[in-house]
Amino acid sequence: MVKYPGHLISLWLLSWTLLSALSPCAAAAPNLIPAPLEMTRKSGNFRLTADTRIYYTRGASAIADYLSAELAPALGWSLPAQAAEAWQAGGILLELNDEPQSAGDNRAPGDESYLLTVDENGVRISAARPAGLFYGVQSLRQLFPVEIFAKEKQERDWTIPCVRIADQPAFSWRGMLLDVGRHFMPVDFIKQFIDQLALHKMNRLHWHLTDDQGWRLEIKRYPLLTGVGAWRDETLVGHYGDSRRWWNRLFPWIEPVHQYDGQRYGGFYTRQQVRDIVDYARTRHVMVVPEIEMPGHAQAAVAAYPELGSSDEAVGVKRGWGVSPYIYNPEQSTIDFLKNVLTEVMELFPDDYIHIGGDEARKDQWINNPRVQLLMEERGLENEEEMQSWFIRQIDEFLSQNGRRLIGWDEILQGGLARGATVMSWRGATGGIAAARAGHDVVMADNNYTYFDHYQSESGGEPLAIGGYIPLKKVYYYDPIPGALTEEESSHILGAQGQLWTEYIKTPEHVEYMAFPRVSALAEVVWLNQEPEQRDYQAFLQRLDVHLQRLEIMNINYRQPEED
Numbered sequence: 001m002v003k004y005p006g007h008l009i010s011l012w013l014l015s016w017t018l019l020s021a022l023s024p025c026a027a028a029a030p031n032l033i034p035a036p037l038e039m040t041r042k043s044g045n046f047r048l049t050a051d052t053r054i055y056y057t058r059g060a061s062a063i064a065d066y067l068s069a070e071l072a073p074a075l076g077w078s079l080p081a082q083a084a085e086a087w088q089a090g091g092i093l094l095e096l097n098d099e100p101q102s103a104g105d106n107r108a109p110g111d112e113s114y115l116l117t118v119d120e121n122g123v124r125i126s127a128a129r130p131a132g133l134f135y136g137v138q139s140l141r142q143l144f145p146v147e148i149f150a151k152e153k154q155e156r157d158w159t160i161p162c163v164r165i166a167d168q169p170a171f172s173w174r175g176m177l178l179d180v181g182r183h184f185m186p187v188d189f190i191k192q193f194i195d196q197l198a199l200h201k202m203n204r205l206h207w208h209l210t211d212d213q214g215w216r217l218e219i220k221r222y223p224l225l226t227g228v229g230a231w232r233d234e235t236l237v238g239h240y241g242d243s244r245r246w247w248n249r250l251f252p253w254i255e256p257v258h259q260y261d262g263q264r265y266g267g268f269y270t271r272q273q274v275r276d277i278v279d280y281a282r283t284r285h286v287m288v289v290p291e292i293e294m295p296g297h298a299q300a301a302v303a304a305y306p307e308l309g310s311s312d313e314a315v316g317v318k319r320g321w322g323v324s325p326y327i328y329n330p331e332q333s334t335i336d337f338l339k340n341v342l343t344e345v346m347e348l349f350p351d352d353y354i355h356i357g358g359d360e361a362r363k364d365q366w367i368n369n370p371r372v373q374l375l376m377e378e379r380g381l382e383n384e385e386e387m388q389s390w391f392i393r394q395i396d397e398f399l400s401q402n403g404r405r406l407i408g409w410d411e412i413l414q415g416g417l418a419r420g421a422t423v424m425s426w427r428g429a430t431g432g433i434a435a436a437r438a439g440h441d442v443v444m445a446d447n448n449y450t451y452f453d454h455y456q457s458e459s460g461g462e463p464l465a466i467g468g469y470i471p472l473k474k475v476y477y478y479d480p481i482p483g484a485l486t487e488e489e490s491s492h493i494l495g496a497q498g499q500l501w502t503e504y505i506k507t508p509e510h511v512e513y514m515a516f517p518r519v520s521a522l523a524e525v526v527w528l529n530q531e532p533e534q535r536d537y538q539a540f541l542q543r544l545d546v547h548l549q550r551l552e553i554m555n556i557n558y559r560q561p562e563e564d
């Protein structure tokens with residue numbers, strides 16, 4: 001994790017200041033990420049001064065306040081925001097129309113489209129919906145010199161190029177998963193990460209809140225979920241394989257002696273903190289999708305409430321990685337427990353989607369448990385896959401009755417998929433193809449392209465990661481629409497998201513290192529959905545060069561990509 005030393009940053013900022021002093025009116029060529037659908041550079045520049053005001057039409061005042069607050073630290077003053085009726089030339093107008101803006105091609109105009117025009121007399125962003133206006137604001141921020149992202153006042157001219165941008169996203173689901181089950185991430189960092197998603201015009205934070213190694217969400221009715229389930233005694237050091245010696249290979253029945261760090265570890269989010277994060281995300285047009293894992297990845301919950309488990313063995317919160325055999329039992333009482341948990345989850349997360357996991361549910365404990373076998377017989381279920389399917393269907397019905405939508409990993413396809421469920425395809429594209437053909441909506445989270453816990457380089461010197469190799473260029477050329485689908489089937493692909501699983505990622509700085517700039521590449525993939533042959537990686541790298549200066553100024557610990 002290489003950080004630039006402070007004196008290099010100062011030198012670089014100084015040379016920027018000198019350059020801009022030499023040519024005070026020259027605005028930089030636009031380097032937007034994600035690139036807009038259509039952009040025309042016009043001659044001339046717009047200069048923001050102490051007299052510039054923001055004007056807004058009805059419904060747009062919150063976005064005006066957001067823009068003013070984002071610009072204020074670097075400007076050293078806050079642009080006053082006023083209703084549009086007071087308009088004066090030289091201002092920035094944020095205009096909500098009733099009519100959706102077409103982005104100028106044949107795509108259906110979306111709720112997230114916008115039109116941004118900059119001329120010497122002012123800036124105008126118009127959109128049919130607040131989300132579009134918000135993305136116009138993100139483009140505007142990126143038109144400024146990069147120092148606009150500084151957290152302290154910068155002494156310089158604020159000039160931006162005259163342009164016309166007509167823009168809208170290709171996909172409605174543009175997301176990132178953050179796993180806080182394996183390693184807890186502080187509230188301030190979650191907010192900073194949401195800020196980065198917003199800057200990249202991403203609109204989903206998939207918040208992986210429960211796993212074998214930790215339950216991170218306060219649930220009033222079941223205090224032991226966090227009282228017990230949020231804490232593990234210690235954590236595995238390195239990979240399991242690291243402890244394997246020659247004699248373990250020769251005599252595989254001899255268990256390797258794994259090394260643990262001996263440090264109690266944990267943490268959780270209070271209801272108030274969750275509300276705060278959800279509100280913060282909403283202001284930035286990011287929907288937080290909570291994930292409560294079931295029926296597998298349940299060891300922390302079973303450690304807290306052993307009656308939920310499927311085996312008689314007492315168990316603690318998991319200390320190492322990999323797939324745990326501890327699975328919820330399929331008793332009605334356990335389904336009721338989960339419904340109670342989800343009732344509280346729905347109170348905290350007001351948006352449609354609730355993710356219920358469904359992945360990697362090992363069935364050994366169901367196979368070996370006579371009571372579970374009896375339940376299968378009573379319910380007329382042929383096998384354990386059908387039992388999982390029964391389980392998911394109970395939850396799906398409950399969420400549907402409450403006006404919510406179930407989303408789960410592609411294993412929920414096994415044994416019959418709950419009606420109306422949305423599938424997140426992680427084991428390659430196979431699950432996504434099957435689900436789209438069956439008429440289900442799909443989010444692509446393909447582990448060959450979007451697992452940002454994998455290594456970014458094969459050259460060594462990278463921090464320990466789970467394995468794999470997904471370099472920036474591979475992400476940039478990812479096509480979320482599986483080639484096997486017809487056009488009609490493809491309409492079920494809502495979009496894609498990147499995953500930050502945190503087994504080997506312990507700190508916010510390390511999350512950022514794994515995320516950026518792969519998030520920047522994915523953001524462009526899901527915004528534009530260009531045919532891979534239309535993409536220009538070299539041009540992307542050039543824009544990225546400027547974008548990384550923004551991240552640097554914001555103190556984001558990105559990884560410097562290789563010149564390719």
Ligand code: ACM
Binds near residue numbers: 426
């Ligand atoms: C997953 O990576 N188990 C969804």
